[in-house]
Amino acid sequence: MTHRAGRHFLQIPGPTNVPDRVLRAIDRPTIDHRGPEFQKIGLSVLEGMKRVFQTRHPVMIYAASGTGAWEAALVNTLNAGDKVLMSETGHFATLWSKLAKKLGLDVELIPGDWRRGADHEAIEKRLVEDKAHAIKAVCVVHNETSTGVASRIALTRRAIDNAKHPALLMVDTISSLASIDYRHDEWGVDVTVGGSQKGLMLPPGLGFNALSEKALAAHKLSKMPRSYWDWSEMLASNATGFWPSTPATNLLYGLDVAIEMLEEEGYANVFARHDRHAEATRRAVRAWGLEILCAVPEEYSSSLTAVMMPPGHDADRFRKMVLEQFDMSLGTGLTKLAGKVFRIGHLGDFNDLTLAGTLAGVEMGLSIAGVPHKKGGVDAAMEYLAIEAAKRIGVKRAA
Ligand SMILES: *Cc1c(COP(=O)(O)O)cnc(C)c1O
DSSP, X not given: OOOOOSOOEEESSSSOOOOHHHHHHHSSXXXXXXXXXXXXXXXXXXXXXXXXXXXXXXXXXXXXXXXXXXXXXXXXXXXXXXXXXXXXXXXXXXXXXXXXXXXXXXXXXXXXXXXXXXXXXXXXXXXXXXXXOOEEEEEEESEETTTTEEOOHHHHHHHHHHTTOOOEEEEEOTTTTTTSOOOTTTTTOSEEEEEXXXXXXXXXXXXXXXXXXXXXXXXXXXXXXXXXXXXXXXXHHHTTTOOSSOOOHHHHHHHHHXXXXXXXXXXXXXXXXXXXXHHHHHHHHHHHTOEESOOOGGGBOSSXXXXXXXXXXXXXXXXXXXXXXXXXXXXXOOGGGTTTEEEEEOOSSOOHXXXXXXXXXXXXXXXXXXXXXXXXXXXXXXXXXHHHHHHHHTOOOOO
């Protein structure tokens, strides 16, 4: 290994760049997780995460990756053999459905083409047909990280309400939480699943479940085997700011500071920043003459953009050249999309110039990889970012 000067650009859609302030917070001595100093931090992050999820209800914080939080959502609310309705929006929705099957749930997966969000009309139709209410939960991935498509959760909620169906609504927000506006209570979500390493700007290692009263009622009747994931044990300990087993103390230091940073900036500004960077990225992609994978403009993701490679060009060869020459990691195409797309992560600790650098790396990469494209993507993005900056300060720009 030789030293590479300058910062690595970690532009995969998670894990994301961890800000220095969060790193400094984590870099403190580990303390007694049953002591008074920890209790303050415990209570602070448990309250703070409610604001992040926009909920008044309890939030579970696990030492786990997002996959653990997926499992926790299911084993705390359902019973073996229960029917679960899921939408095949991409790689992550498919993985969640496989996990549900392994747990002994009866999964019905509404097929999708990996270019659009959950089909709320198909969900409504299926729920209307289910007169006996065999379906116990509808599970949707909010931001499908493999495709750059954000499903409209309010429409899924409406589909369930229109069908007057009692199924629980469960949503994966692992790559949207704290990047894209997400309203657990307002949208009537029963269990929201989250993770630390994407919009929350932390290293991997924390998984979250936000709950509803209905989810807690289902929990009381659910008999799936569980121990580590058990909400009841967590709730009992969390009430006083503690955990049933050893929590990820140092990650919780980081979480406390990450929430503080989000709130200093203001959630509305955080979401607007992500929207702006996503729009600038799409302008660059269009200027290059490449195609965005997401086929529905209302469902464009603000945390990442998946870009289709022209036929005959391998996205992973291009990514490798970008990594080797410009020290930037871009997201790979997952399963069905392997080699066909690359993904630009523009979430987390990210600003206009990080985006400009990211897009410059992509544009130079397209050039050296011999991928047919037009120049001017970075210019198109800069033009848009300058327009937006001028609007913020209310000035006219020089031509
Ligand atoms: C990253 C991600 C996951 C997987 O989370 P892990 O932390 O890798 O277990 C699940 N769903 C979505 C939408 C993701 O982006």
